[in-house]
Amino acid sequence: MSDQHEGNFFYNIEKSAVITFVGILFLFSGAVIVTLIAPSMVDPTWTQPTSDYQVQMYEVADPHLYISAPLGGALQQVHHLKQGYSLLAFQESETIRIHAPPELDKYVSRKSDSNLKLTSELLLLREAPENDSSIQAFERKLQEEWQKAHPEANKEEKTEFIILDLYRPKQQEAFARAPSDTVLENWVDQNFTILDDSKQQQWHNPKGVIYVSNPVEYRITYFKTARGMGWKYDHKGEKVENLTVLQDAPLGFKSRQHLIAEGEHVFATEGCWYCHTDQTRTLIQDVVLNGSAAFPAPPSSANEYIYDTISFAGTRRIGPDISRVGIKRPSRDWHKAHFWAPKTASKGSIMPAFQHFFDFDPRGTSPYRPGVPNRKFEAVFQYLMTKGTRITPPTQAWWLGLDPIDTKAIIEGRKILP
DSSP: OHHHHTTOHHHHHHHHHHHHHHHHHHHHHHHHHHHHHHHHHSOGGGTSOOOHHHHHIIIIIGGGEEEEOOTTSOOEEEEEEETTTSOEEEEOOSSEEEEOOGGGGGGEEOTTOSSEEEEOSOOEEEEOOTTOHHHHHHHHHHHHHHHHHOTTSOTTOOOOOEEEEEEOOSSSEEEEEEOTTOOSOEEEOSSEEEOOSSOOSTTOOTTOEEEEESOBBOEEEEEEETTEEEEEEOTTSEEOOSHHHHHSTTTOOEEHHHHHHHHHHHHHHTTGGGTOOOOOOSSHHHHHHTSOSSSOOOOOOGGGGTTOSSOOOOSOOSSOOOTTHHHHOOOHHHHHHHHHOHHHHSTTOOOOOOGGGEEEOTTOOOSSSSEEEOHHHHHHHHHHTTSSOSSSOTTSOTTTTOOTTOHHHHHTTSSOOO
C-alpha cells in the first residue's frame, strides 16, 4: 500500500499537514505549560511591586501631590490632604518648635521624643499669630529651657526659633506646601506610632508608611498682570477652597500622577525612544554603568514597568539608557540645561535641542534663563524621575543582593564566563 502512495503529490501534502498540525499543537502546549509554570519559578519581587513604599508612591503619593508654577515664578508643589486618609507628622527640630493647644499636644513629636507620632486626623500648621499671649508664653518657656541647656551663654543672649502653631481646620480636605523638586517622599518603617483609634486606610501599615511632615497650609494672593490674572504663595493670603479651584485657571495645578502619564506620552510622541532604551541588560557594562561604585545594578525586571502604560525597552542605544536616570541624574537644573542645549550639559551629544519645552519670557520677569520650563518639560521630567527610583524605600539600596549574573564576581575574576 505504501508503494502505491509513494510519489503521490496529494498524499505528501496530507502527510506534511499532519506533521505541521502536530508541531503546532506541541509548541502551543509547551507555551501554555511554560506560561503556567514559569511565573512560580521567578522571584516574586521581580514581577510584583517590590515594597509597600513602591505601592504607596504610585497609589497614594502621586495622585495627591500637585505641581504648578505661577507666571514668571518658581515651581510650586502642594500636598492634597484628606481627613482620615493622609498621614501627618508634626515634628520639632533644632530650629522648629510647635505650639499646640492642650487637646492637640498629643500629636506633636517633641525634639526629645524617640518615637514619631503620626495621625490621619486633618490638622495644619501656620506661622504663629502675632500678639498671641499663649504663644508669647510658649516662646518665653523655650528661651528659659535654652538658657538652662546653655549655662555658659550670656543671660541676655537668645536663640531664634521658628514657631509654628498647630490648629484644626473646619474642612475635610486641605492643601499644604511641599518642598520643591520632590522625587521621594517621607518614609518611616520603624520607631513610629499611628495615633488613630482604628485603622483608617489599608495602606496605614505597621511595616512602613509614607507621610507628610509638618504640613503648613498653602495660601495664595491673586494680582492682575498684563497677561492676565497672576498669583503667588502668601501665608496671609486666601486659602484654596477645593480641588477644583486648585486645578482650574489661573492656578492650573496637575497631580504628579497626571504629569507622569503625560510625560510618558511626550517621551513617545517626541521620538525619544529612537535613541534611548529603557532597559538595563544582562551585560557587565550595563549593570556597572547603571549601578554604584560598590554594587552593580541588577538587569531591569518586570516590577520596574508595572505602572507604565508603554514600555520602551528599545533596540538601539544611540543615547544613554534611561532605566536608572532618576538615580543618576536627579537634578532638575541639569535636565533644564540638557533639554535646552544638550551639548552644553553633555559634551559631544548629538541630541537635538528641545526648546519647545520652554516658554520664552521677553519681559524678563522670570529668574530662570533663557526660557521658563513649561508643562511639557515638567511632564517629561516627572516621568524620567520614576526611572530607577521608588523600587524600595530611600533608606535601602534596592539593587543590593539582586545581581543574578554575579557581575562583581566576574569583574573580580572569581567567576569565569562560559
